[in-house]
Structures are given as structure tokens and as C-alpha cells.
Amino acid sequence: MEFLFILGRALFGGYFLMNAYNHFKNHGALTGYAQSKGVPMASVAVYATGVILGLGGLGILLGVRTGWAVLLLSVFLIGTTYQMHQYWKVTDPMMRMGERINFYKNIALLGGLLMTLAIPTPWSMSRLLPLLK
Numbered sequence: 001m002e003f004l005f006i007l008g009r010a011l012f013g014g015y016f017l018m019n020a021y022n023h024f025k026n027h028g029a030l031t032g033y034a035q036s037k038g039v040p041m042a043s044v045a046v047y048a049t050g051v052i053l054g055l056g057g058l059g060i061l062l063g064v065r066t067g068w069a070v071l072l073l074s075v076f077l078i079g080t081t082y083q084m085h086q087y088w089k090v091t092d093p094m095m096r097m098g099e100r101i102n103f104y105k106n107i108a109l110l111g112g113l114l115m116t117l118a119i120p121t122p123w124s125m126s127r128l129l130p131l132l133k
Helices: 002-025 027-036 043-061 066-084 092-115
Strands: none
Touching: 002 027, 002 043, 002 092, 043 066, 066 092
């Protein structure tokens, strides 16, 4: 079971790290998308959320400062889900479906994050990083 937990952490944390990388690699495109959704200071917001995703993803992946990682990622998901995926305002059926899928995907990710708070700390293999705790 320990192997599955570590694999799950790698997949879950890696998901957020991949998205953090995307925020920096595709900053221009994501800034335009954020502007189209009415995000104030979109360029700064894309960089800031990239940092939030990176720190949160690392916390989950490495099993360190998990409470802070969950807080960061939860704030990101709550804000992003509401601001970026307001499917109830979209009239085009295909676009509405896409926004709805992303909205509920983010809700599921938030649920997964909240469940990690029930796992006793320190997590398996996080003992290898005592200086980061």
C-alpha cells in the first residue's frame, strides 16, 4: 500500500506541477485567456498562480508542508473554478459542456486535496526530507 500511496502522490502532485510549468511556458496564451475571462492584472495572475501550483504540487509530491500545500491549491482551485469556468453563463452548447467538465473536474480535485488532510503526517517517504518540514 505504501507504493500505491507514493505513486498516487507522484500523480497528484505531478498534475499540479505540470500545470505550473504550463503557466510559465505558455504565459502569453494563458494571459490572453485569463483576460477574456475578466481576470484583473491577468499577466501577474498567471505568474502568481503558476507559483501557487508549483509550491502546492511540490508539497504534495514530496509530502512536506502538506497543510500549506493543500491550502495553496485549494485557494487556487476555488478562485479559478468560479472565475474561469462559469459554464452557466455560456450559451454555445459545446463550450458550455467544456466549461462544465472543467468546473466539476476542479471540484473533484478540491475534494481529493481535502481528503489528504485526513492522512496522518509525516507521510511515507517524506522522512527523507527532514530539513523541509
